[in-house]
Amino acid sequence: MRYLFLSLSLLIISLAPLSATPFGNLEDKNETQQKAEKEKQALKRQQAVETKTEDESLFARTRSKIIALQAKFVESITTAMQAQKSGTNLRWVAILLGLSFAYGVIHALGPGHGKSLLSAYFVANEGSAAKGLLAVGILTLTHSMVSLAIVAVLNLVLSVSQTRSLPIVENSLRLVSGLIVASYAALHLLRSLGVLKKKAHHHHHHSETASSRELISISFSIGLVPCPGIFLILLYASQAGTLFWGLLAALSLTIGMALTLYSISMIVIFSRSKGSQSAGGWLKPKYLSRLGNSILLFLGVSLIVLAVNALV
Amino acid sequence: MKTKILFSVIFISMALSAHPHVFINNTVTPIIEDGELSGLKVAWVFDSLSSSMFMKDIDKNENKKLESNEITFLEEEIFSGLFLYSYFTDIFFNSDSLPISKVQNLQASMLENEKLQWRFVIPLDKKSLSSGDVLNVSQFDPDVYIAFEGSGQNKDSSLYQASETTRTVENPTWGKIQVPVRQWKIK
Numbered sequence: 001m002r003y004l005f006l007s008l009s010l011l012i013i014s015l016a017p018l019s020a021t022p023f024g025n026l027e028d029k030n031e032t033q034q035k036a037e038k039e040k041q042a043l044k045r046q047q048a049v050e051t052k053t054e055d056e057s058l059f060a061r062t063r064s065k066i067i068a069l070q071a072k073f074v075e076s077i078t079t080a081m082q083a084q085k086s087g088t089n090l091r092w093v094a095i096l097l098g099l100s101f102a103y104g105v106i107h108a109l110g111p112g113h114g115k116s117l118l119s120a121y122f123v124a125n126e127g128s129a130a131k132g133l134l135a136v137g138i139l140t141l142t143h144s145m146v147s148l149a150i151v152a153v154l155n156l157v158l159s160v161s162q163t164r165s166l167p168i169v170e171n172s173l174r175l176v177s178g179l180i181v182a183s184y185a186a187l188h189l190l191r192s193l194g195v196l197k198k199k200a201h202h203h204h205h206h207s208e209t210a211s212s213r214e215l216i217s218i219s220f221s222i223g224l225v226p227c228p229g230i231f232l233i234l235l236y237a238s239q240a241g242t243l244f245w246g247l248l249a250a251l252s253l254t255i256g257m258a259l260t261l262y263s264i265s266m267i268v269i270f271s272r273s274k275g276s277q278s279a280g281g282w283l284k285p286k287y288l289s290r291l292g293n294s295i296l297l298f299l300g301v302s303l304i305v306l307a308v309n310a311l312v
Numbered sequence: 313m314k315t316k317i318l319f320s321v322i323f324i325s326m327a328l329s330a331h332p333h334v335f336i337n338n339t340v341t342p343i344i345e346d347g348e349l350s351g352l353k354v355a356w357v358f359d360s361l362s363s364s365m366f367m368k369d370i371d372k373n374e375n376k377k378l379e380s381n382e383i384t385f386l387e388e389e390i391f392s393g394l395f396l397y398s399y400f401t402d403i404f405f406n407s408d409s410l411p412i413s414k415v416q417n418l419q420a421s422m423l424e425n426e427k428l429q430w431r432f433v434i435p436l437d438k439k440s441l442s443s444g445d446v447l448n449v450s451q452f453d454p455d456v457y458i459a460f461e462g463s464g465q466n467k468d469s470s471l472y473q474a475s476e477t478t479r480t481v482e483n484p485t486w487g488k489i490q491v492p493v494r495q496w497k498i499k
Contacts, residue, residue: 021333022394022396022397022453022455022457022458023390023393023394024389024390024392024393025389025390025393026392026393027388027392028393037396038395038396038398041396041397041398042398045398045402045454047454048452048454048481048482049479049481061490064489064490067456067459067461067489068459068461070332070335070459071335071359071461074335074361075359078361155368228333232333232361232362232365233361235365235368236360236361236364236365239364239367239368240364
């Protein structure tokens with residue numbers, strides 16, 4: 001029970017939606033839309049400040065400190081990249097790689113980056129250390145490679161506005177990712193509930209045990225949403241003429257993110273196996289599968305809603 | 313023990329979940345002429361990464377300087393939309409909230425450290441000032457897409473005494489964060 005609660009808490013951590021960029025042309029919206037948007041934003045500010053000023057919790061202070069820390073990280077990473085321009089210096093290489101790795105660890109703890117989706121997957125399906133590694137590897141690599149591809153396309157092939165095209169590309173991919181994940185989860189839920197018939201060869205296996213092929217495709221789909229952190233670093237590097245070091249920093253950052261994601265996945269995988277060993281009742285694999293897939297479905301639909309809201 | 317560690321992981325993750333994409337070092341100065349407050353002078357300096365992203369869009373001739381046509385492009389295509397967000401600014405004059413009008417004449421330049429700076433004036437309906445009046449200004453993004461990092465830069469003048477406090481703001485999904493509030497007390 002305790003473990004199940006822990007897994008659920010982990011899932012809830014990163015449900016915070018990623019917001020679209022506020023930068024843009026006012027004239028893109030007609031007057032009614034402008035008015036509606038302005039009211040929406042004003043209301044958001046209003047709600048934000050309704051908190052009593054005296055309430056200066058440790059939480060708020062810690063969070064603000066971490067935001068400031070992230071700013072320092074970003075600045076130090078660019079400084080370390082710039083330093084390579086005046087001759088490669090081993091100390092700066094170490095600083096660059098170390099900083100990028102640490103930034104990756106922190107960055108992946110923020111909203112997005114597939115944490116909740118992957119965790120939900122491992123609630124639904126029995127995992128193992130190797131499966132976790134495979135899933136995280138595929139997910140983070142896709143996550144980073146997609147960012148690299150976007151920078152390459154936006155930067156080298158087209159000369160379109162980066163500020164405004166990133167949200168469009170990001171949300172289109174989020175839509176695709178959401179559609180795949182939601183349909184996967186819906187399909188499995190319906191099968192588990194007996195609405196849809198299982199495929200013939202499933203009869204010989206535990207249907208809750210994930211096949212590697214399925215694991216790879218779902219991790220790939222989750223990873224499709226690009227990583228804004230890597231995007232910005234690569235974009236900076238390509239413009240500052242330090243692309244090689246940018247790629248190296250991106251790789252190190254990816255490994256950092258993978259570490260965070262792997263730790264979270266392992267907690268979920270471990271909790272699930274402990275939980276289903278120790279208890280019967282509603283911790284049966286069948287119910288865990290339904291629970292995990294329901295969460296996946298919810299998250300997938302949330303991704304779709306988020307993307308459509310931003311795109312329309 | 314194990315549970316404790318896991319709960320710490322959860323706590324830390326939640327504390328970390330604020331996730332700004334853009335960092336701005338901001339300064340704000342009130343404009344006071346003939347004893348009347350007429351607006352706020354604002355300067356935003358962007359972090360290296362977002363400076364680079366904006367420059368890719370704005371600096372058409374890639375000379376790392378901003379000419380007037382490039383600034384016009386910036387003002388129309390990137391900056392003007394911020395009106396809908398009230399330029400992320402809250403202004404209080406003796407605890408009355410002041411409305412924010414559209415900003416004209418954005419100035420932009422690339423600083424020596426290759427950071428992009430925007431300067432603009434938020435116009436206010438003229439207010440005559442008397443001794444003891446208090447003006448409070450805070451800039452923050454409730455979505456934490458942008459983090460405003462400028463603090464400790466508020467300076468006194470012959471007209472006012474400047475100070476800085478913090479205020480806790482909360483977003484339903486992001487939780488609480490502390491943002492600086494600049495205060496000017498008219499002498």
